[in-house]
Amino acid sequence: MFKVKQINTYLAKKICAKMKVFRTINFSLLCFLCFVSLKGLSQEVTISGTVVEEVSGQPLAYATVVIADKATKQSITGAMTLEDGTFKVTTEASNFLIEVSFIGFQTKTITTYSINNENVDLGIITLTEDAEQLGEVLVEAEVSSSQFKLDKRVFNIGKDLSSTGASALEVLNNVPSVNVDIEGAISLRGSTGVQVLINGKPSILTEDGGALGSITADMIDRIEVITNPSAKYDAEGTSGIINIVIKKDERKGINGAFSLNTGIPDNNSFGLSLNKRSEKFNLFTQLGFGRRVYPRDSENINEDLDTGTSIVSVGEDLRVEKFYNITLGTDYYINPTSVITLSGNFAYEIEDQPSDINFKAIDASNNVTSEWNRSETTEATNPKWQYELVYKKDFADHEDHDLLLSATGNSFGKDLESLFQDTTISGTDRDNTQNTRTDYSDNTYTFKLDYTKPFSEIWTMETGAQYVINDIGNDFEVQNLVDGVFETDLGLTNNFEFDQKVLGAYLIGGYEYEKWGVKGGLRLEQTDLTTTLVTTNESNNQNYTNLFPSIHTSYKLSNAISLQAGYSARINRPGMRELNPFFNIRNNFNIRQGNPNLKPEFTDSYELTSIFDIGKTDLNFGIFHRFTTDVIERISVFEDNVNISMPENIGTNSTIGVEFNTKYSPAKWLTFNVDFNYNQFNRKGTFEATIFDFNGDEWSSKLMAKFKLPADIDLEAVGNHRSRVKTVQGIRSANTFLDIGVRKKILKDKGVINLSIRDVFKSRFFENFITQGNSEAYSWSRRGRFVAIGFSYGFGKGEAMEYSGGKRR
Missing domain, CATH: 2.40.170.20 (TonB-dependent receptor, beta-barrel domain)
Incomplete structure (x- = not known):
């Protein structure tokens, strides 16, 4: 396709060079018309559609749309759907297929379509949940895990069984380096000089250790343990900071x-x-x-x-x-x-x-x-x-x-x-x-x-x-x-x-x-x-x-x-x-x-x-x-x-x-x-x-x-x-x-x-x-x-x- 563009450009330049004798407005217009007509030898097709779930009919944001060569199956171009599930992508290929995919759903491949005025309107594309794939994702989500960053450790909360019906205090007691005694006193590496934050900010619930009981295990997305906080964080807390991040579900x-x-x-x-x-x-x-x-x-x-x-x-x-x-x-x-x-x-x-x-x-x-x-x-x-x-x-x-x-x-x-x-x-x-x-x-x-x-x-x-x-x-x-x-x-x-x-x-x-x-x-x-x-x-x-x-x-x-x-x-x-x-x-x-x-x-x-x-x-x-x-x-x-x-x-x-x-x-x-x-x-x-x-x-x-x-x-x-x-x-x-x-x-x-x-x-x-x-x-x-x-x-x-x-x- 790149070679076709080169040929088109080359021919346009030759035609314009032959017409140098016409140094008038007609010359400029003629060169422009010649270029456009030759450029038109390679057509650009626009593909559009809307991706939704099969069961609920709700749009799927950030689904992947790939345009691939029909013969080689090699990817040509692609796009992601917007918040409303819509997408628009262009290609100069003439023999292509469309693949639509999203985590937890079966991939859909579209090989039959109609091109009208250089547009392909796929309309509504429905994706079906992949039960096997979803099952694998859910199993992985069961286990809590630690993640290290430059100035903190992030403990992602899984569905730990011993935390059933438990509060933030019990969850904290399962986090590495953190201990909670029977009276609700929280210590980090053996020191009780800990500042506890909720979503990165002080909260009335952290003033009294017992009050953290109003936050339950299922509400917690992750716990950040910051044993040596950077200057970005409040300097309060001699042994460090514990930040409890609350879940906020954003699925459509x-x-x-x-x-x-x-x-x-x-x-x-x-x-x-x-x-x-x-x-x-x-x-x-x-x-x-x-x-x-x-x-x-x-x-x-x-x-x-x-x-x-x-x-x-x-x-x-x-x-x-x-x-x-x-x-x-x-x-x-x-x-x-x-x-x-x-x-x-x-x-x-x-x-x-x-x-x-x-x-x-x-x-x-x-x-x-x-x-x-x-x-x-x-x-x-x-x-x-x-x-x-x-x-x-x-x-x-x-x-x-x-x-x-x-x-x-x-x-x-x-x-x-x-x-x-x-x-x-x-x-x-x-x-x-x-x-x-x-x-x-x-x-x-x-x-x-x-x-x-x-x-x-x-x-x-x-x-x-x-x-x-x-x-x-x-x-x-x-x-x-x-x-x-x-x-x-x-x-x-x-x-x-x-x-x-x-x-x-x-x-x-x-x-x-x-x-x-x-x-x-x-x-x-x-x-x-x-x-x-x-x-x-x-x-x-x-x-x-x-x-x-x-x-x-x-x-x-x-x-x-x-x-x-x-x-x-x-x-x-x-x-x-x-x-x-x-x-x-x-x-x-x-x-x-x-x-x-x-x-x-x-x-x-x-x-x-x-x-x-x-x-x-x-x-x-x-x-x-x-x-x-x-x-x-x-x-x-x-x-x-x-x-x-x-x-x-x-x-x-x-x-x-x-x-x-x-x-x-x-x-x-x-x-x-x-x-x-x-x-x-x-x-x-x-x-x-x-x-x-x-x-x-x-x-x-x-x-x-x-x-x-x-x-x-x-x-x-x-x-x-x-x-x-x-x-x-x-x-x-x-x-x-x-x-x-x-x-x-x-x-x-x-x-x-x-x-x-x-x-x-x-x-x-x-x-x-x-x-x-x-x-x-x-x-x-x-x-x-x-x-x-x-x-x-x-x-x-x-x-x-x-x-x-x-x-x-």
Whole structure:
């Protein structure tokens, strides 16, 4: 065809040369007519049509259309369908065929067509789902997998069986390098200084670890673990950032799934997920409601070594929850490169929190001198709002050239009332009645701008800014029953206000070419914090500005081996719970309170990671070092066998550790995932003339085994072990626990029956020993075994899910 063009052009030039004598308008016109007539010897044909699904009739966007030579089957040209399924492609070939294909559908080949006026109108082209191909895709999607990028690790969430009916906390506990203890505290590589984000932004749900229970396993697309964040990210979090990315289904048509779950202890819920996609809009919603019960057993012993006296308390408490939540959102596609997203979430919880604790006062001869019971009746309502407006612009010159603007608001309220009654069983009169009232509100507003500009395929610039406003109030009142009338205890009552504003801006330059890449940046953050005790008119103001540099590099030694290295500076600002000096009086012999004078922690973080891709095995090995100043530790002080713990800034902590994780599939029916983390630390610090200098180490490991059994049954077992570790004032015990899950697909893989058992042997517990001066404290608690069974069904193009609609604490 190229030769034909050459001949045509050559002849046109010859004709024009022969006619040079005509230097008039007629000459120009004649040359033009000759060229056009010769050009017409090679005809250009336009092929057009619309590709749709056979069953639903919905258009298929991004289907592939190939024009190939009929004789050789070699591709000539091609195109992809637009959002509405239409396509248009041109060719100068005269003997061609058309192939239309899309993942999950049977390829259609068209060899018969009509050419009318150099146009081929194929009309509506229907594609049929390929059941075998779809089955293969779904099987691959079952398994969670890790992916390494220059400055983070991405853990893509599969349908892990032990996460049936589980919350984000259980899912996080299966992510390499991440641990979640029984109280919901999240740690990364053994450190609790972690910032948890949702879709890259702070959320009210991450302020309290337990609140993450309102995000369920089926809602999560992936979890990004950023152990050494670049300057692009908020500098908050001394040990790194965990970013939970929520799914947003964008398949065309109406798609969805529902689930029903029940379990022991009482655990009943219903969840529904719906999505409708059209050319301009993507509408999505998730609904959930149910009732759950979370029991906990606990034991505490406070002992005065000088007098030999002690207070022993053994009890149990329940958290009974009714919950309702709804998410609504829409994407509006302004044009092919711009989209606006508006979404909102509302959750409402009704809580009943009864507890029953038996106390004994024991003398030096081990005799019980007094015994009494403390019962609690607590009712609370928790409304939660989250709303977000996002604008994203993708520029046409490069796929990574984009602009993102977002505004997010989070609001959480708690209206709580508790009644405590002490009833004497024997010995000293302990009868007492107390009433507490809590009016809590937490409002967070985040405004963010991110801009990425690639100057070439190897040079990239990133810049942006963020402004976060935290406005929190905690109005807390304690009343004592005196002569039949409740009187306010002024020593325990106050209104604490927390107002923090953080303004940040960053600039990053990146270079990445073939085997080597580097990314360096600098972030500036200015913090303005004011805390106020309204009743006593006491305030504390902190205003500081900091620079946070970061640098990351990677080198590909071969197709199987890569190296990554990084450095970043981090900050851990104390939050409302650490700063608020007032406390819960559930157990008035073990009191936790905050410290409004706390300063932030600062950390320098270094790491080197090697990545191996060897056949059936992915293996990752890394070493890391963190140095933290003004470390925040809880310090216990004892008085009359009452343990009062308060956070304080205690010296420095230097940690060096190793991390290893791998995935190995020795057979098609068996896959292992292994995660191991070990670190040694050196603590130095002094508090009120007490020196806290010591060395210690800790380690944790996780083993996940997945089995594919006959009859399309899947089995998964996840074992966890956390070592004993020395703390500033004592020791935290080791523990080992196991979660298992079983799944069976039914109804042509549209339905799924799941069974999960978390903490199979009831061996997951929290145990802590504290020694301070001449006093000792022992604490132990356990949630126990949870069994859940569920059924889910997907309709449209939706897939069955494990949505539980509720929360797990």
